[in-house]
Amino acid sequence: MNQLSEQQHMRRTKVRLFTNQFSKVIFMLSAFFGLFVLTVLLVRVVSDGIGSINFSFLTGKLSTQPERAGIMGAILGTFWLMLVVAPVTMFVGVGTAIYLEMYAKKGRLVSFIQTNISNLAGVPSIVYGILGLTVFVRILDLGNVVLAGGLTMSLLILPIVIVASQEAIRSVPNHLGEASYGLGATKWQTIQRVILPSALPGILTGAILSLSRAIGETAPLVVIGIPALLIPFPGSIMDRFTVLPMQIYYWTLDASLVAEYANLAASTIIVLLLTLFILNSTAIFIRNKFG
């Protein structure tokens, strides 16, 4: 084996130490690259959109004239959509999680359902749109109304709600349940009065985060067929509707024709991002305060 001379050795060490320092800087820049883009995106959106946000924009109806257009219809549509999605996903999601964690015997069936849920989480949202279009809009003949959109969205975010609820239930300390059984409580009484209350913060956090996913999701609703037309404000789950992301989509498409539409899209993005920010902050607050 060749011996390195001291000089060679020194040079090598220098090179190694330099690459070490250099790569550290590169790695750091990579980690901050995403944040840099996020900042650029936000600055861009705010500078484009803040000018056209005012009271009449927030409360007005859609209009063919950009300067008179408002997004109240989309805000109400998002609200009605959540009125369907929230109860459906909470009910089915938490129910499924309770079954998987508390009742089902660990075995083939459970691991099958579990695999199935994680596969569903990986299905592209647009495929859920096709499912919704075929089953809810066409076969059940609901039409492109809030209920059809809400059920489609519910199926889309169910895997997330189920997994989050399962984790919340699993993290409840065993001794709480044991104490309840020891006092003679039945299984359902224990679940209802001991397990669920202490799992609630975790479940709520997961539910809110997945709701914010549903609020920002566009593709399934495009497939279901939300019209770009001027439609009256939705007043029930059987009304036709539009939502904030759909409005952003149509205005962005039209931006190549009329430049003002880009500003309207940016203003709507501000409203959407603020909504999501408030929801996510609530989720984080719940997790930190009660979790």
Add this chain to the structure above:
Amino acid sequence: MNGIAKKENASIREMIDQNQRGNLLRGKIERLIPIFLMLLASLSILTTIGIIWTLFSETFEFFRRVPFVDFFTGTVLKPLSQNPEFGVLPLLMGTVTSSLIAMMVAAPIGLMAAIYLSEYASPKVRKVVKPALELLAGVPTIVYGFFAFTFVTPLLREFIPGLQATNILSPGIVMGIMIIPMIASLSEDAMSSVPRSMREGAYGLGATKLEVTRRVVIPAALSGIVASFVLGISRAIGETMIVTIASGSTKNFTFDITQSMQTMTAYIVEVTGGDAATGSTVYYSLYAVAMTLFVFTLLMNLLARFVSKKFREEY
């Protein structure tokens, strides 16, 4: 005295009766609840069956009209012309190209970000940067679409003169940015779970931090890193709004990334948005494309799970 005792007896018996009635009801509830919950749990299986059944039955009808081979080898897609042609290759080209561009952005940056977070960053920095990256992941894709179309494309056109107003390059890059947090977070998890003692061993031999990362941590966490890449690809394949907005709807079969190319997802949007008459061949082509998309992403997800299970190094 006797009377009182009798009365007490009676009330105790009543209480026992009441209790038994209560127990009976409770027993019923206890038996019914699991059944009811099982029905709820089976809904997720029903969803899968629903997806597969919808896609299969309509795709089947499509292949009765358009030969299977023509669909998968055709390089021309003209669904609405007088003599419609249904070759899926232009769409596959668009999907593969945009996903590759996305991965060229997301894989190196995501991995290096993960290395920084796992190996270099102090706990304080990590505590700030990780949630901030998650913020990036929480931005709705429609917002990224707007960003690609109104900011990144015009910016790129300053440097690439031949770039079309709608092109596959810009949405590819933006999709990559969207996927960075996912790859960073999953790879970081994999690297953080490499035991400290392995690193200490390498440090003891005089290795620098970079050498430890390259020769010890990354090989040990490789299954998790590869799995995160595969999941990233799957995410890019299924992404819809960014490519729909920024890449347009030209069904180009080309390698030229400055041109507009349509992806499978964008085609689905175009067809459903155009109100294709139910029962027309165009309508059925929607399902054939969706089926292809579904199979692709499913395979990717299964591959990711296989890689992370099969090649995981257990410590």
